[in-house]
Amino acid sequence: MAVYTEVGDEALAGFLTEYDIGRLTAFRGIAEGVENSNFVLRTTQDGTDRDFILTLYEKRVNPVELPWFLGLMRHLAMRGLSCPLPVAGRDGLALRELAGRPAAITTFLPGVWPRHVSVEHCAPLGAALAALHVAGQDYATERPNGLGPEAWRPLLRAARGNGGTEQAFPGLSEELDLALDRILPSWPAMRGESALPRGQIHADLFPDNVFFLDGTISGLIDFYFACTDLLTYDVAICLNAWCFGDDGTFNVTCARRLLEGYQSVRPLTEAERTALPVLCAGAAMRFALTRLYDWVNTPAGAMVTRKDPMAYVRRLRFHLASPTLEAYGV
Numbered sequence: 001m002a003v004y005t006e007v008g009d010e011a012l013a014g015f016l017t018e019y020d021i022g023r024l025t026a027f028r029g030i031a032e033g034v035e036n037s038n039f040v041l042r043t044t045q046d047g048t049d050r051d052f053i054l055t056l057y058e059k060r061v062n063p064v065e066l067p068w069f070l071g072l073m074r075h076l077a078m079r080g081l082s083c084p085l086p087v088a089g090r091d092g093l094a095l096r097e098l099a100g101r102p103a104a105i106t107t108f109l110p111g112v113w114p115r116h117v118s119v120e121h122c123a124p125l126g127a128a129l130a131a132l133h134v135a136g137q138d139y140a141t142e143r144p145n146g147l148g149p150e151a152w153r154p155l156l157r158a159a160r161g162n163g164g165t166e167q168a169f170p171g172l173s174e175e176l177d178l179a180l181d182r183i184l185p186s187w188p189a190m191r192g193e194s195a196l197p198r199g200q201i202h203a204d205l206f207p208d209n210v211f212f213l214d215g216t217i218s219g220l221i222d223f224y225f226a227c228t229d230l231l232t233y234d235v236a237i238c239l240n241a242w243c244f245g246d247d248g249t250f251n252v253t254c255a256r257r258l259l260e261g262y263q264s265v266r267p268l269t270e271a272e273r274t275a276l277p278v279l280c281a282g283a284a285m286r287f288a289l290t291r292l293y294d295w296v297n298t299p300a301g302a303m304v305t306r307k308d309p310m311a312y313v314r315r316l317r318f319h320l321a322s323p324t325l326e327a328y329g330v
């Protein structure tokens with residue numbers, strides 16, 4: 001379910017008078033997604049029908065950060081990346097308010113996200129990720145990663161909370177503590193002489209955020225975790241999200257294709273390649289922790305489907321057990 005806020009007909013009609021996008025002909029809520037309320041709008045103008053996405057930002061998005069996210073999407077779209085383009089109203093503003101929530105209209109992207117990832121998806125995905133990194137290089141303002149390595153111990157403490165983690169996953173918080181002892185001291189520098197390249201990263205480019213049409217990528221969505229961080233960390237997130245089978249095994253062919261696709265647009269430096277295993281371990285840690293936190297903090301009976309933290313704990317174990325570059329198809 002992802003319509004948390006209902007939008008009344010009158011409120012919507014009033015909102016749309018701010019735009020020059022034609023006459024509304026259809027409006028429906030989108031069930032997918034868990035963070036925000038999303039709707040599809042269809043309009044008609046001079047005989048042409050067009051679809052748009054209306055997003056009402058819910059509690060997890062800090063409204064102060066919305067101009068940065070929308071600005072990044074606009075910047076990337078202007079540089080040819082297929083991502084939602086925020087639509088400005090007649091006053092030039094893309095961000096306004098509807099039904100008491102911050103709201104924006106963006107362009108609708110065609111295509112569907114792959115329900116089952118195959119090797120064929122991985123090279124285009126890698127190339128699209130690198131294109132995003134290149135296009136983002138001259139988006140000057142930075143947004144620190146609120147879910148980066150400094151956040152992991154506090155997140156683990158918060159997930160431990162009143163014992164919910166121990167009850168649901170006995171022994172897991174000790175395991176994650178020990179894993180952090182290994183990962184954090186070898187985390188690559190973001191600044192200084194030995195720093196790896198940094199820039200704007202998507203930070204959540206999972207299969208459900210990538211649309212394909214006829215075998216090619218038709219769009220990347222959901223930029224609300226984007227931030228300024230190590231570019232290779234984004235590669236590590238994708239290796240985790242795209243290269244493990246349903247049975248939890250790592251598919252090295254997928255990884256090789258992903259890395260080849262990436263490097264066809266932006267070759268990795270030697271230092272970036274060397275850092276891949278620890279970055280992969282960190283990426284698995286990040287998603288294990290946020291899933292764990294959500295698992296123990298989502299009340300039973302909530303309409304949101306909880307994601308399994310253990311899927312990422314198993315990935316983490318893989319990364320910590322096989323830190324050679326060959327294991328990643330490099």
Ligand SMILES: Nc1ncnc2c1ncn2[C@@H]1O[C@H](COP(=O)(O)OP(=O)(O)OP(=O)(O)O)[C@@H](O)[C@H]1O
Pocket residue numbers: 002030032033034035036037038053084106107108109110208209221222
């Ligand atoms: N620009 C777009 N074009 C077409 N469909 C879109 C677009 N943006 C969102 N959607 C549709 O809305 C669904 C939910 O979007 P999204 O993934 O951004 O939701 P969310 O609740 O913000 O995030 P999350 O994935 O973190 O739960 C997508 O799966 C897709 O079906």
Ligand SMILES: N[C@@H](CCO)C(=O)O
Pocket residue numbers: 204206287290291307
């Ligand atoms: N992609 C995240 C959800 C947040 O968007 C996960 O699978 O845990």
